Amino acid sequence: MIDQEALVRDVSPAMSLETCETPALVLDLGKVDRNIARLRAHLAKLGVDFRPHVKTSKSLDVARRLFPAGSGPITVSTLAEAEYFASGGFTDITYAVGLGLDKIERARRLVDEGVRLSVLIDTVEQAQALATAARDGGAMPAVLIEIDCDGHRGGLLPDDRTLVVIADILRQGGVPFEGVLTHAGESYNARGGAGLPEAAEGERAAAVAAAELLRAAGHGVAVVSVGSTPTAHFARDLTGVTEVRAGVFTFFDLVMHGIGVCDADDIAVSVLATVIGHRPEKGWILTDSGWMAMSRDRGTQRHPVDQGYGLVCDIDGTPFTDVIVEDASQEHGILKVRPGSQGVLPDLPIGSRVRILPNHACATCAQHETYNVVDGQGREITARWPRMRGW
Amino acid sequence: MIDQEALVRDVSPAMSLETCETPALVLDLGKVDRNIARLRAHLAKLGVDFRPHVKTSKSLDVARRLFPAGSGPITVSTLAEAEYFASGGFTDITYAVGLGLDKIERARRLVDEGVRLSVLIDTVEQAQALATAARDGGAMPAVLIEIDCDGHRGGLLPDDRTLVVIADILRQGGVPFEGVLTHAGESYNARGGAGLPEAAEGERAAAVAAAELLRAAGHGVAVVSVGSTPTAHFARDLTGVTEVRAGVFTFFDLVMHGIGVCDADDIAVSVLATVIGHRPEKGWILTDSGWMAMSRDRGTQRHPVDQGYGLVCDIDGTPFTDVIVEDASQEHGILKVRPGSQGVLPDLPIGSRVRILPNHACATCAQHETYNVVDGQGREITARWPRMRGW
Incomplete structure (x- = not known):
C-alpha cells in the first residue's frame, strides 16, 4: 500500500519541477497570495465581510x-x-x-x-x-x-x-x-x-x-x-x-478566464506533464497527463475559446500560443495547436516537461493528493501540501 | 485529519444503503462476478490468455x-x-x-x-x-x-x-x-x-x-x-x-451500454445519493451527489441517448424510466426526466435515496476512496473496500 503521508513528508531539498514524478499538481503561491489580496481589497472597499x-x-x-x-x-x-x-x-x-x-x-x-x-x-x-x-x-x-x-x-x-x-x-x-x-x-x-x-x-x-x-x-x-x-x-x-x-478565486482557472474574471497569468494551479511521444503526421504531442490528472471537466467547451482539457505552458508557466490538450484518455494527453490557429507546435523532445492550466481548478485539484508548491518563477518545490477528500 | 483507514475498517453489521453517509460508491458484487465470467468464457473459446x-x-x-x-x-x-x-x-x-x-x-x-x-x-x-x-x-x-x-x-x-x-x-x-x-x-x-x-x-x-x-x-x-x-x-x-x-468490463457503465457491449442491468457500480430538495415548477429533484461524486465525465453526450451525468435508479438499483442527472454542480445533482420523454418524475420525498449509474466507471470510481459492497438485491453493505490513487 502506498503511504500517502510519507509521500507528503518527502520533500528533499533537491525536489524540483524538473525531477519530481509526473503528473503532478503545481501551486504557484505568489499567484495565490495575489489573488487573495485582490479580492480582499475589493470587498474591503465595499464594506462587507469575506467568508471564502x-x-x-x-x-x-x-x-x-x-x-x-x-x-x-x-x-x-x-x-x-x-x-x-x-x-x-x-x-x-x-x-x-x-x-x-x-x-x-x-x-x-x-x-x-x-x-x-x-x-x-x-x-x-x-x-x-x-x-x-x-x-x-x-x-x-x-x-x-x-x-x-x-x-x-x-x-x-x-x-x-x-x-x-x-x-x-x-x-x-x-x-x-x-x-x-x-x-x-x-x-x-x-x-x-x-x-x-x-x-x-x-x-x-x-x-x-x-x-x-x-x-x-x-x-x-x-x-x-x-x-x-x-x-x-x-x-x-x-x-x-x-x-x-x-472559492475558485484563490486559484482561478480557464473558465474564470473565459468568463472575464481573471487573466491566464493569474491562474495559480497547473498540472506538470512529461512528453512521452510524438505523432508529427497528426500534429500531436503525447504526454503522461490524461483526464485522470486534468479531470474530465470541459468547462470551456461552449466558450468562444475552447481550451480542450487545458492550455499548455512551458515548465515555467508561460503559455505556448494556442497549444491545448486537445484530447485525453485516462493517462494520455494529446497536445495540439488549437483548430484554426496559425500557431505552431513547440519543439518538445521526449522527456520534456510542460505545465497545463486547467479548465476548472476545483475539479482538477480533486484528482490529486498533494499540491507541489512553488514560489514565483522558480522550479524548486518548496513544500508539498496534502488535500482532503470524501464526504 | 480524517482517518481513511479507520473509515474503511468501520463496517458495522448494521451498515446499509439506507443508513450510510452519502454520496457513496456502491459495488454490486454479483454483477462483477457475472461480468468477469462472461468475458472469461468468451476468451476461453477463442483460445487466448486474459490480462485484465x-x-x-x-x-x-x-x-x-x-x-x-x-x-x-x-x-x-x-x-x-x-x-x-x-x-x-x-x-x-x-x-x-x-x-x-x-x-x-x-x-x-x-x-x-x-x-x-x-x-x-x-x-x-x-x-x-x-x-x-x-x-x-x-x-x-x-x-x-x-x-x-x-x-x-x-x-x-x-x-x-x-x-x-x-x-x-x-x-x-x-x-x-x-x-x-x-x-x-x-x-x-x-x-x-x-x-x-x-x-x-x-x-x-x-x-x-x-x-x-x-x-x-x-x-x-x-x-x-x-x-x-x-x-x-x-x-x-x-x-x-x-x-x-x-478493463471497464469488470464494472461496465453507460458508455459501454450505449456502445452496445452490455445491458444497463450489467452495470455493477452506482453512486448512492440522498434527495435534499425539490423544484416542482422546474421538474427538478435535487440530491447531494454532484460532479464530485459522479465525476465530470459526459461520455454519453454525443450518444443517441444522452444520459446526462448518470441514469437514476431506486435504492435497489432498478432504473426509473428516463430519469437522469440532468445537471450537476460540485455537490448538487439535478434529477430530471430526459428531454422529449413521456416519463414522469418519481415521488421522492426529502431524505429518499437513489442510485445513479455512471457514464464512465473509471472516472466515477476515481472520485471515491471506498467501494461499499453489496450482494445482489440486498441493501446490507457487506464490506468496504479501499481504492488506490495517484501516480
Whole structure:
C-alpha cells in the first residue's frame, strides 16, 4: 500500500519541477497570495465581510494563506470538509449545501465540539426535522435559508412566504435562525465580463429582499450572505449584504478566464506533464497527463475559446500560443495547436516537461493528493501540501 | 485529519444503503462476478490468455475476484498501480502507457523486487534510454512496442520499419524485447455494437502484422497483445494473438451500454445519493451527489441517448424510466426526466435515496476512496473496500 503521508513528508531539498514524478499538481503561491489580496481589497472597499469557500483548495495550508492566524470565517461544501477544517482550528464555518435530513446529527456533533456552524435549508421538511432534533435540548447549528436569485439550482424565491413558515418553525422549535444565503450560479454563463455587474446586483437584491420579507414578519436576520467568484469581483454596491462568499478565486482557472474574471497569468494551479511521444503526421504531442490528472471537466467547451482539457505552458508557466490538450484518455494527453490557429507546435523532445492550466481548478485539484508548491518563477518545490477528500 | 483507514475498517453489521453517509460508491458484487465470467468464457473459446486491466477498479479486493489465488497477469496504467498491486501479490504486470524516460529507474526497482514487469515504448529515444540504463547490468523490465491499429493515440503503424530499429537497439543493449501491444481506442466511438467485430479484427490484424514484420527481421515475438472492452467482447477470431486486455468490463457503465457491449442491468457500480430538495415548477429533484461524486465525465453526450451525468435508479438499483442527472454542480445533482420523454418524475420525498449509474466507471470510481459492497438485491453493505490513487 502506498503511504500517502510519507509521500507528503518527502520533500528533499533537491525536489524540483524538473525531477519530481509526473503528473503532478503545481501551486504557484505568489499567484495565490495575489489573488487573495485582490479580492480582499475589493470587498474591503465595499464594506462587507469575506467568508471564502475552501471547497476549491480542500487544504488547511491554503486556507492559512487566507487566515494566517485565524479561525475563519470559511464556507464548506461537505461535512467532511467542515470536520477537516475544524480539526485544523477553523471554527467559524458555513456548510453551504442543502442539509440532508440524515446529516443533522453529524452537524450537531461539530457544534458540540465548539464549531460555530451554520447549515442551509430551503424546505419545511428540513425545518421540521431540525425542530424535532432540537427537542432533546442539545447543541444545534444555526440555520440559513437558501434564496434562489437566478433559477440556477435550489432555494426559495425572495418573495416566497415559505420563508416565513420555515423561520416560524425554527423559532417555535428553538433552533437558531440566522439569515439568508444565495449564490448567483448563472454568473458562470457570462463571457468576457458581460452581465456580471448586473448578476451581482441581482444576487444582492434577491438576498436583501428575502431578508426584508423575514424582518417584516418579525424575524431577526443577522446574516445576508451572497457570492460567487464572478459576482464577488464585479459587485459595485453591496448595501444590505453582510458577507460575500467565493472559492475558485484563490486559484482561478480557464473558465474564470473565459468568463472575464481573471487573466491566464493569474491562474495559480497547473498540472506538470512529461512528453512521452510524438505523432508529427497528426500534429500531436503525447504526454503522461490524461483526464485522470486534468479531470474530465470541459468547462470551456461552449466558450468562444475552447481550451480542450487545458492550455499548455512551458515548465515555467508561460503559455505556448494556442497549444491545448486537445484530447485525453485516462493517462494520455494529446497536445495540439488549437483548430484554426496559425500557431505552431513547440519543439518538445521526449522527456520534456510542460505545465497545463486547467479548465476548472476545483475539479482538477480533486484528482490529486498533494499540491507541489512553488514560489514565483522558480522550479524548486518548496513544500508539498496534502488535500482532503470524501464526504 | 480524517482517518481513511479507520473509515474503511468501520463496517458495522448494521451498515446499509439506507443508513450510510452519502454520496457513496456502491459495488454490486454479483454483477462483477457475472461480468468477469462472461468475458472469461468468451476468451476461453477463442483460445487466448486474459490480462485484465485493473485501472478501472484500482482495488486489490476487486482484482482478487479476477484472480482468487493468483498473481495476475494484469495490466496497469501507472507505476503507482504497479507498485500497489505488486504489494498485494500481483507479480505479472504490464504497464500499458508509453514509458516516460524519467520512469525507467522506478520500473527497474519493481523488477528488482521480483515483479515480471513489461513496459511499453514506441520511439527510438525510449529504446536508447533503456539500452543506456541496462549498461549497469541491473534488472530490466521486458519491452513491448506499441502498435497503432486505428489512429486513436500513440504507437507505430504495423508496417513501420522503426519497429525493427527499436527491436535492434534493445537487442544490442541487452534489454529483453517481448512483443507488440495495441489498443483499439476508436472502438469507443461505436454505437449499438455496429462495427465492433470489424474493429476487433482490425486490432488483431495490426498486431499480428507488426509481429510478422519483426519476426521476418529475426526478432522473437512472444507476446501479441490486443484489447479494449468493446473489441474483447466482439472478437470472433484471434488467430496470432496471445493475450487480450480489457478493463471497464469488470464494472461496465453507460458508455459501454450505449456502445452496445452490455445491458444497463450489467452495470455493477452506482453512486448512492440522498434527495435534499425539490423544484416542482422546474421538474427538478435535487440530491447531494454532484460532479464530485459522479465525476465530470459526459461520455454519453454525443450518444443517441444522452444520459446526462448518470441514469437514476431506486435504492435497489432498478432504473426509473428516463430519469437522469440532468445537471450537476460540485455537490448538487439535478434529477430530471430526459428531454422529449413521456416519463414522469418519481415521488421522492426529502431524505429518499437513489442510485445513479455512471457514464464512465473509471472516472466515477476515481472520485471515491471506498467501494461499499453489496450482494445482489440486498441493501446490507457487506464490506468496504479501499481504492488506490495517484501516480
